Amino acid sequence: MENFFLFTGVALFALMLPILYRIMAGPTAIDRIVAVNIIGTKTTVLLVIIGVIYGRVEMFVDFALTYALLNFIGSLAAAYFLGRVNPIKHMASATPGEKSR
Amino acid sequence: MYPIAIFLLLFGIWIIFSGQFDPFHLAMGLVSALFVTLISSSFLFLDRDRSAGQRLGEMIRIPGYLAWILYKIFQANLHILKLALTPGDLKGVEPSMVKVKTNLKTDFGRYVLANSITLTPGTITVLMEGDELLVHSISEETDAGLRDGTMEQRIAEVFERGKE
Amino acid sequence: MIIPAISAVLIALGLLFFIGGAVGILRFPDFYTRMHAAGKGDTMSMFAICLGLAVYQLQDPTPAHILVAMKILLIALFIMMTSPTSTHALIKAGFIEGLKMWRRKDRKEKS
Numbered sequence: 181m182e183n184f185f186l187f188t189g190v191a192l193f194a195l196m197l198p199i200l201y202r203i204m205a206g207p208t209a210i211d212r213i214v215a216v217n218i219i220g221t222k223t224t225v226l227l228v229i230i231g232v233i234y235g236r237v238e239m240f241v242d243f244a245l246t247y248a249l250l251n252f253i254g255s256l257a258a259a260y261f262l263g264r265v266n267p268i269k270h271m272a273s274a275t276p277g278e279k280s281r
Numbered sequence: 282m283y284p285i286a287i288f289l290l291l292f293g294i295w296i297i298f299s300g301q302f303d304p305f306h307l308a309m310g311l312v313s314a315l316f317v318t319l320i321s322s323s324f325l326f327l328d329r330d331r332s333a334g335q336r337l338g339e340m341i342r343i344p345g346y347l348a349w350i351l352y353k354i355f356q357a358n359l360h361i362l363k364l365a366l367t368p369g370d371l372k373g374v375e376p377s378m379v380k381v382k383t384n385l386k387t388d389f390g391r392y393v394l395a396n397s398i399t400l401t402p403g404t405i406t407v408l409m410e411g412d413e414l415l416v417h418s419i420s421e422e423t424d425a426g427l428r429d430g431t432m433e434q435r436i437a438e439v440f441e442r443g444k445e
Numbered sequence: 446m447i448i449p450a451i452s453a454v455l456i457a458l459g460l461l462f463f464i465g466g467a468v469g470i471l472r473f474p475d476f477y478t479r480m481h482a483a484g485k486g487d488t489m490s491m492f493a494i495c496l497g498l499a500v501y502q503l504q505d506p507t508p509a510h511i512l513v514a515m516k517i518l519l520i521a522l523f524i525m526m527t528s529p530t531s532t533h534a535l536i537k538a539g540f541i542e543g544l545k546m547w548r549r550k551d552r553k554e555k556s
Contacts, residue, residue: 181453188460191460195463195464195467198467199467199470202470202471202479207476208476208544213535215470217531218487221524221528222463222491224491224524225491225495228495228517228520237498237502237513241517241520245298248520249523252527252531256531258535260534263534263538294519297516297519300509300513300516354485354492355489357485357489358462358489358490361469361482361485361486362464364469365469365473365482366465366468374474376478376548396526396533399484399485399532399533400485400529403481405481405484405536407533407536407540408537408540417480419478419481
């Protein structure tokens with residue numbers, strides 16, 4: 181079972197790499213923030229798995245919780261900041277039927 | 282009555298997360314839970330005119346809703362997996378924007394509805410203004426389930442019973 | 446014997462859904478469809494893996510282990526509440542910024 185957890189951790193880390201590509205190549209800033217958010221969620225899980233491997237879950241669970249909180253607040257702050265950019269452009273580019281205001 | 286409930290909730294969370302039962306840690310938890318209750322007890326449970334019985338009924342019905350939504354999330358993931366792993370020209374992906382009207386009254390009910398739409402197969406909430414939702418759906422077959430309003434009925438049954 | 450099996454199945458399921466989310470986020474054509482992969486794949490796979498780890502903690506049910514399992518479940522519940530919220534906040538920011546929606550070229554318009 182130890183080896184299985186080790187494999188899970190390595191596989192999670194390997195799955196972060198394609199998302200890193202999205203961070204580097206993402207066409208818009210929000211794409212990048214979404215990718216960072218996903219990597220944050222994966223890191224939360226990875227922290228718990230590291231805790232299980234080392235046999236210190238009760239300590240690493242607290243780290244994971246803190247990380248999840250920071251991740252949530254960070255992405256909310258980024259969304260708030262980006263959502264305020266340039267309302268005039270938003271009004272001009274609105275097409276009837278798709279936009280609601 | 283509500284501040285006491287919030288205090289008990291915070292203290293329970295403290296006990297679970299600290300995991301130590303010696304008097305020092307319990308006293309610290311007591312003090313900090315009391316402090317947080319004093320400064321911010323008006324942030325939680327904004328709808329104060331509901332009776333305790335109604336709240337209790339909500340609490341009993343929430344796990345059933347959670348189980349149902351978990352099943353829905355499972356279906357959504359199978360759908361995403363199928364779409365993502367289809368080789369070739371992304372056959373099933375036909376995005377469109379749909380407008381939906383909701384009859385839910387409370388803010389919390391609407392919050393749950395928006396999050397549930399995000400988590401069910403093929404749809405995601407984009408904007409929410411008053412009682413209108415703008416929903417992005419990824420393929421034609423999945424946004425049919427949105428219009429018949431079964432999810433709304435379930436949410437109304439759980440969170441808004443006895444409220445017109 | 447049965448508890449490690451359950452937890453292994455749950456963790457494998459979570460990994461499978463993570464693969465779905467990662468492939469989706471690479472392949473889907475525009476921002477909105479990528480958010481579908483991100484929001485859903487993340488939530489379910491995180492929940493499955495956390496549930497698997499919590500079940501694994503119950504192998505020898507001492508009070509300390511049960512407490513740890515409850516903590517892991519609380520983390521899972523917390524992310525399950527916050528992940529759709531942040532997805533919604535980000536997609537709203539993208540919509541307000543005016544990102545265009547990808548449409549299939551040969552698609553006929555709904556009347």
